[in-house]
Amino acid sequence: MARFSTILLTGANGQVGYELQHSLAGLGNVIALERSQLDLSDAAAIRRVVREIKPNLIVNPAAYTAVDKAEAEPELAMAINTVAPGVLAEEAARLDVPLVHYSTDYVYDGAKSLPYVETDSTNPLSVYGKSKLAGEDAIRAVGLPHLILRTSWVYGARGKNFLRTILRLAAEREQLRVVSDQIGAPTWSRSIAEATLVALNNWNEGLNGTYHLTCAGQTSWYEFAREIVKEYELRCESRSWPKLRANVAGIEAIKAAEYPTPAPRPANSRLDCAKIKHDFSVTMPDWREALRQALDDPGFNPGQG
Numbered sequence: 001m002a003r004f005s006t007i008l009l010t011g012a013n014g015q016v017g018y019e020l021q022h023s024l025a026g027l028g029n030v031i032a033l034e035r036s037q038l039d040l041s042d043a044a045a046i047r048r049v050v051r052e053i054k055p056n057l058i059v060n061p062a063a064y065t066a067v068d069k070a071e072a073e074p075e076l077a078m079a080i081n082t083v084a085p086g087v088l089a090e091e092a093a094r095l096d097v098p099l100v101h102y103s104t105d106y107v108y109d110g111a112k113s114l115p116y117v118e119t120d121s122t123n124p125l126s127v128y129g130k131s132k133l134a135g136e137d138a139i140r141a142v143g144l145p146h147l148i149l150r151t152s153w154v155y156g157a158r159g160k161n162f163l164r165t166i167l168r169l170a171a172e173r174e175q176l177r178v179v180s181d182q183i184g185a186p187t188w189s190r191s192i193a194e195a196t197l198v199a200l201n202n203w204n205e206g207l208n209g210t211y212h213l214t215c216a217g218q219t220s221w222y223e224f225a226r227e228i229v230k231e232y233e234l235r236c237e238s239r240s241w242p243k244l245r246a247n248v249a250g251i252e253a254i255k256a257a258e259y260p261t262p263a264p265r266p267a268n269s270r271l272d273c274a275k276i277k278h279d280f281s282v283t284m285p286d287w288r289e290a291l292r293q294a295l296d297d298p299g300f301n302p303g304q305g
């Protein structure tokens with residue numbers, strides 16, 4: 001019997017969840033549940049579903065990810081991002097199976113000048129960041145075999161993300177204003193899913209804990225937006241994509257202070273990924289290369305959604 005013959009996957013419709021359905025399929029039978037099949041704000045439902053399915057592995061990419069809305073809905077954010085991971089961990093421990101969970105750069109305050117390492121102090125600035133950190137703590141408190149993978153700036157072909165927002169705005173207007181004083185690593189959802197598969201293939205009981213997992217390199221939102229528009233334009237004609245109104249010169253750099261949001265963001269979101277490379281031989285593509293691959297993927301359609 002395969003080691004992970006039955007894998008329970010939450011948040012099957014999310015950016016990372018959708019990619020995990022495909023990348024984990026070679027590992028075992030993936031039972032991928034979307035919100036309508038498993039609502040993580042319902043702890044009793046989590047317990048019931050896990051006990052019914054009896055998986056050999058639980059993978060939890062589902063989360064309350066509306067960072068600004070969370071400021072007004074802290075109870076719901078906490079139920080999904082804090083309570084649910086703790087319940088999943090308890091149920092996984094009961095079955096004696098591991099839990100893979102995802103977390104965020106927003107557990108840090110961004111004041112460090114270098115990339116963050118896993119042992120750095122956390123200090124989330126937002127309700128979302130606090131709810132995610134408390135979710136990590138809830139898993140660690142259960143003491144089961146687990147992987148917590150902190151990632152950043154996730155984008156992909158589906159869902160709400162910066163890539164799709166920039167392409168939508170660039171199709172609507174000639175000028176865009178984008179924040180240039182927050183830095184991090186844009187990370188393709190598929191790169192996260194593929195790295196998760198590598199980590200699970202190399203996983204053993206001795207390897208546990210919290211790891212940083214982002215694409216390599218660093219950039220600002222402003223430079224990311226420029227790269228998106230540049231790479232889109234290179235493919236536009238051959239892929240028969242709609243033309244954009246804004247070009248790279250139409251993107252203006254602004255300070256975060258000029259674009260206030262309900263939830264503050266860390267100025268430095270860079271995560272050092274040496275530990276996951278060392279322990280699991282996970283190497284991530286450079287963010288520019290991953291962006292090119294995401295745009296070249298036949299599944300990418302800028303007109304969708």
Ligand SMILES: NC(=O)c1ccc[n+]([C@@H]2O[C@H](COP(=O)([O-])OP(=O)(O)OC[C@H]3O[C@@H](n4cnc5c(N)ncnc54)[C@H](OP(=O)(O)O)[C@@H]3O)[C@@H](O)[C@H]2O)c1
Pocket residue numbers: 010011012013014015016017034035036038039040041060061062063064065080102103104105132150151152153154155159160189
């Ligand atoms: N997105 C980012 O930029 C980012 C950055 C750093 C870390 N992360 C972390 O990476 C992980 C994956 O994020 P993502 O980008 O894939 O997020 P996403 O695209 O927003 O997907 C989240 C998924 O969670 C589901 N969900 C929300 N509330 C739920 C509930 N009550 N019960 C069950 N499912 C629920 C959503 O369902 P619906 O489809 O029904 O809404 C959605 O499918 C998360 O842990 C997130 O915190 C994300």
